[in-house]
Amino acid sequence: MTINLFDLTGRRALVTGSSQGIGFALARGLSEAGAEVVLNGRDETKLGAAASSIAGARTLAFDAADHAAARAAVDRFEADVGPIDILVNNAGMQHRAPLEEFPADAFQRLLQTNIASVFNVGQACARHMIGRRAGKIINIASVQTALARPSIAPYTATKGAVGNLTKGMATDWAKHGLQVNAIAPGYFDTPLNAALVADSAFSAWLEKRTPAGRWGKVEELVGACVFLASPASSFVNGHVLYVDGGITASL
Numbered sequence: 383m384t385i386n387l388f389d390l391t392g393r394r395a396l397v398t399g400s401s402q403g404i405g406f407a408l409a410r411g412l413s414e415a416g417a418e419v420v421l422n423g424r425d426e427t428k429l430g431a432a433a434s435s436i437a438g439a440r441t442l443a444f445d446a447a448d449h450a451a452a453r454a455a456v457d458r459f460e461a462d463v464g465p466i467d468i469l470v471n472n473a474g475m476q477h478r479a480p481l482e483e484f485p486a487d488a489f490q491r492l493l494q495t496n497i498a499s500v501f502n503v504g505q506a507c508a509r510h511m512i513g514r515r516a517g518k519i520i521n522i523a524s525v526q527t528a529l530a531r532p533s534i535a536p537y538t539a540t541k542g543a544v545g546n547l548t549k550g551m552a553t554d555w556a557k558h559g560l561q562v563n564a565i566a567p568g569y570f571d572t573p574l575n576a577a578l579v580a581d582s583a584f585s586a587w588l589e590k591r592t593p594a595g596r597w598g599k600v601e602e603l604v605g606a607c608v609f610l611a612s613p614a615s616s617f618v619n620g621h622v623l624y625v626d627g628g629i630t631a632s633l
Contacts, residue, residue, distance in 0.1 A: 397421060409432075418440070419439050422444065424443060424445050447494040512560070514559075548622060563618055592627040
């Protein structure tokens with residue numbers, strides 16, 4: 383009998399920050415691979431609208447940056463509905479400003495949204511996964527996990543931390559049967575990057591800088607996510623997979 387290593391039938395996936403953009407695209411892709419998906423965000427109206435276009439999708443509204451709220455929501459879901467087999471830590475934000483003028487409150491929001499959320503929801507789900515000796519956690523890092531650009535130094539710091547937290551999670555939890563990896567997207571046409579997409583000078587620079595010569599499409603992240611969520615990646619742990627059109631490979 384042939385085994386489909388990429389089949390997610392019978393698995394349940396929670397995707398944080400999934401009412402739009404990359405998170406929504408990944409949730410839809412996991413659903414198409416057979417998983418039951420659970421969309422997360424803070425806005426229940428937006429979540430409901432997003433879930434309506436994915437067959438069988440559930441919603442679980444909570445603030446991923448709030449440790450107590452994340453743990454309570456995950457514990458309640460596990461008790462009332464069933465296990466979360468796959469977690470995609472996608473919640474994130476961006477703030478651009480010259481570093482010497484960067485607002486302290488914006489820096490703190492970046493830390494909470496981009497790093498603390500990964501710890502919060504990752505820990506909440508892992509506590510249950512460890513007991514089952516199985517689980518997949520996929521953290522969304524960035525090309526800025528490895529590279530920097532002007533005006534986003536704090537964001538770069540947070541995404542570097544996501545890469546190292548991924549390695550730390552794998553180091554602690556692989557012995558319990560979990561695989562923890564990260565996807566590091568390059569420049570994708572998303573709501574988070576709307577200002578850059580609209581900037582013709584930046585887009586021209588990006589097309590020259592990226593070997594593929596273009597912006598990425600969010601659907602091009604789905605294959606990496608399905609791979610890391612599936613049995614195909616059963617011995618892949620602590621890895622940061624760059625999906626960036628070659629930008630980190632080229633000077």
